[in-house]
Amino acid sequence: MGDAEIIPIGTRGRPGRGTGTQPSSAARGLAGPPRRRSTPPPGEDAPTDSPDVADPSESDNPPSPEEAPQPPASDRPAASDRSQDPAQAQQTRSGQDGADPRPPTTTEERHPSAGIPVGDWLSAFQHAARELFGEEWEGQLARFLAFLRRRVTGDYVVDEYGFDAEVTQRFFMAALRPIAQKWFRIEVRGIENIPADGGALVVSNHSGTVPVDGLMTMVSIHDHAERFLRPLGADLVFRLPVVNALARKGGATLACQEDAERMLRGGELVGVWPEGFKGIGKPYAERYKLQRFGRGGFVSAALRTGVPIVPLSVVGAEEIYPLVGNVPSLARLLGVPYIPITPLFPLLGPLGLVPLPSKWLLEFGEPIRTDEFEDGAADDPMLVFNVTDQVRETIQQTLYTLLRQRESVFR
Amino acid sequence: MGKVVLVTGVSRDLGRRSARSLASDPAVSRVIGVDAVPPRGDIGEVSFVRADIRTPVIAKVIAKEDVDTVVHMSVIATPGSAGGRGTMKELNVIGTMQLLAACQRAPSVRDVVVKSTTTVYGASSRDPAMFTEDMEPRRAPRAGYAKDVAEVEGYVRGFARRRGDVRVTLLRCANVVGPHVQSPLTSYLRLPVVPTVAGYDPRLQLLHEDDLFAVLHHAVTHEVAGTFNVAGDGVVMLSQALRRLRRPTLALPGFAVGSLGSALRSARVADFSPEQVSFLTYGRGVDTTRMRTELGFHPVRSTAEALTDFGATLPRTGGRAERLLDGLAAAFPEQGETPDRPEPLRPVDDDERRVPGGRHG
Structure with missing residues (x-):
């Protein structure tokens, strides 16, 4: 830097404010008065200069050491913009030949990285x-x-249902885990009832307006039993864009007899929510009252494949979005089972989509064996109904027990 | 005395080449190729007879040449060079009817092999993950290729009932890919920028062209009757396939894919029939257990390998992200052991994260 010079505040005899073509007199004052003494070429002190003096618009340029120390040429577009002021232009030009009386401070073009080794x-x-x-x-x-x-x-493998284990483990589970552990503080009981290998059918109650309970069950089983739960989803899941692609990648498949039996024969841990939309979309007043368990299709699938049925009772999911109303006409128009109205949605808009932080309890019950029935048991409707009722009763009774044990909804 | 095989649809590439592969078998003494237009390529030892299967001429050909095996390959998926949709339907349905009528009257015919397609299962959101041979489409096809195939299969089943002494093998082949295959799916995958249906990622199952010739040959030479799904092992997702082919994609809403498809069809670039669009939306998988156990056929190439072979001849139009990652990876020292599968991410509870912004030099 050259010698400092005291610049008096004022207009220096030239008229007032900048008009757009000329800088204001205050700005001209800051540029410094003409100086007699010659200054060293700016290239010499460029690398040690603080990056603050550089034009911020240049800050995203890549660092290029051969460009930075060069003196600013007046024909560069950035410099020529600034050389409107004749005094300024004269200053830059004379800065090049080294006979300039004033230090070229303001028109210096420098990259921010030039100063950082x-x-x-x-x-x-x-x-x-x-x-x-x-x-x-x-x-x-x-x-x-x-x-x-x-x-x-694309160098990864998906199974025949479209399940992508890698992305499920690394992204879906990692994204759901904080929600399960920190937001809902899920407590898992009876995880030893899930067989370590081989096919099994996890049958759970369904609640919560949005099937968050399915996702939470998936992440809890993945973390505690170290198996992937393969959920069976309604055909609405596979009709909706985005949801259907994510569901297939996450391991879900359509809830139909063929897929259920195929998965169970393949030794997968399959999850079903037999209440379906009746359970998930029931009003808050009917919380923890199990709905009809479909047509018992899950029992006949388990009977045909001889896998155990593990009843699962989920407490806490009912309170995440308390369903207080429904817009059936709009739901019919959109082709969805219901349009939920909760105390916060749609009142608070997107904020109403945040689930309430209820405390969750997941209890896996004792497995119900189905391999002891004789062949053809799946074609005996009375037997299928009896087993269905047995599973339903087990889940209902466990729900009541868990509700008694729970201190409050949120704790 | 070897077999005398009649192959229909030899003017198209797949028909011509499967006729040639049949002719190379010593168990086959003579192969007669039939089509309304002459084949374009080399047909080798195959003797070509110009006859339209939509006319009763075909019965004379069968009687004169003393044909004992008929391989029906002229069910076409696109109107293509044949003309419009009307011609295509006539060729598929009326052609099959005439051919089967001729076979029914010919006492010499012992075996009938029909190449069908898995398109007959349709594609919808209510499909099971894997179709077995005795499943029906969830929604009966109302138009297009799928309906043609359903009708053709109906006539084939009717023929099998009426001529119980004839062995009828119906091969439902998955989408055939290969360096030389021209089909709706391959011309779709050959587009420089591939339009996809936004929000959907269908499962694809593919069959390599060599495996198609092999299975036809297998069906001709082995006395196995019935209906069989034929496909390579495994499935790939469409997104995965396009990444492997290094194809840039353009996600469009479903209706836009349809209208873009009709624009491309009129430009003769690719074909997007309604069943093709629903296939590209929901995908399809077929169970091939019966192909392995009953038919005893094992495809050489899996779905992924068929795709790789198809992609080898394709000029790359994408792959920029891959090159960027390769450049980045080259900047890092080689790791001794890179585990195949990444270890699971630790649960948040045990995650002893460093305090951010700890020590600053």
Whole structure:
């Protein structure tokens, strides 16, 4: 920097404010008066200059060391904009030949990175990487890049239902886990009732206006029993865009006899919610009252494949979106089973979509064996109804027990 | 004395090449190719007879040549060169009727092999994940190729009832892909930018062209009657397939895909029939257990391998993100052991995260 000079505040004898073509007199004053003494070429002090003086509009340019120290040429577009002021223009021009009396402070074009050594950049990057990935960040990052590459090039395997285990484990479960653990504080009981391998049918009550209970059951079983739950979804799930693609990737398939039996024969842990829309869309006043369990199709699927039925009782899901009203005409128009009205939705708009943070209890009951019935039991409707009622009663009684044990809805 | 095989639909590439692969078998003494127009490529030892299967001429061909095996391959998915939809329907349905009528009158005919397609199962949101041979489409097709195929299969079943002494094999083949295949699906995948139905990711099951020739050959030479799904192992999602082919995609709402499709169809670039659009929306999977156990056929290439072979001949139009990632990965030292499957993410409870912004040099 050249010698400092005291600049008196004022107009320096020229008329007042900037008019658009000329800078204001205050700005002209800040540019500095003409100086007699010659200054060194600006290239010499450029690298040590603070980046603050640089034009912020240039800050997203890449650092290029051969460009930064060069003196600003007046024919560059940015500089020529500024050289409207004759005094300024004269100053930049004379700055090049070194005979300029004034220091070229304001028209200096410099990149923000010019002043930061490469080593600092590198250490900053390493620091950030360590913050993000931990101490073994290089390996972590390489593995993450390999994962990204697999996704981008399609180098992954889906099973015949479209289930993508990798993305389910790394994204869906990771995204749902904080909700399950921190928001609903899910407490899981009786996880030992889920067989470690082989087919099994988890039968659960359904509630909560939006099938959050299914997602929470999936993440709880994944975390505690280390198995993927393969949910059976209504055909509405597979009709809706986005939802259907996510459901298939997450391991769901259509709730039909063929798919249920196929999955159970394949040794999967299958989840069903036999109440369906009757359960999930029931008004808040009827909470924890089990609805009809479909037509017992899940029991005949289990009987045909001989897998155990694990009853699951979920407490807490009823309170997340208390359903107090419905718009049947709009629902019919949109082709959905119901349009929910909760105390917060649609009153608070999108904010009403945040579920209430109720405390959840998941209890897996003792498995009901189906391999002891003789062949053809699935074609005996009375037997199927009896087993269905047995499962339903078990879940209902467990719900009452859990409700008695629960201190309050939110605790 | 070997078999005398009559192959219909040899003017098209798949028909011509399957006729050639049949002719190369020593158990087959003579292969007669029949079509309304002459084949364009080399037909080798196949003797070509120009006859329209929509006319009774075909009965004379069968009687004169003493044909004992008929391979029906001229059910077409697109009107293409044949003309309009009306011609296509006539060729598919009336052609099959005439051919089967001729077979019924010909005492020499012992075996009939019909190449059908899994399109007969349709594609909808209420489909089971995997169709077995005895399942019906959830919604009966009302128009187009799917309806043609359903009608053709009906006539084939009727023929099998009336001529109980004839062995009838119906092969429901998944979408055939390969470097030389021209079909609605391959021309769709060959588009430089592939339009997809936004919010849907259908499952695809593919059959390599070599496996198609192999299964036809297998069906001709093995005495197995019945209906069989034929497809490569495994499924791929459409998004996955397009990533593997390095194809950029353009997600459009369903109705826009349909109207874009009709624009592309009039430009003769690709075909988007309504059943093609619903296939690209909901996808389809077929169970091939019966193909393995009863028919005893094992495709050489899986769905993924068929796709790779198809993609090898395709000029790349995308793959920018991959190159970027490769550049990034090259900047990092090679890791000794990279586990195949990433370890599961730790639960949040055990996650001892470092305090952000801890130590600053």
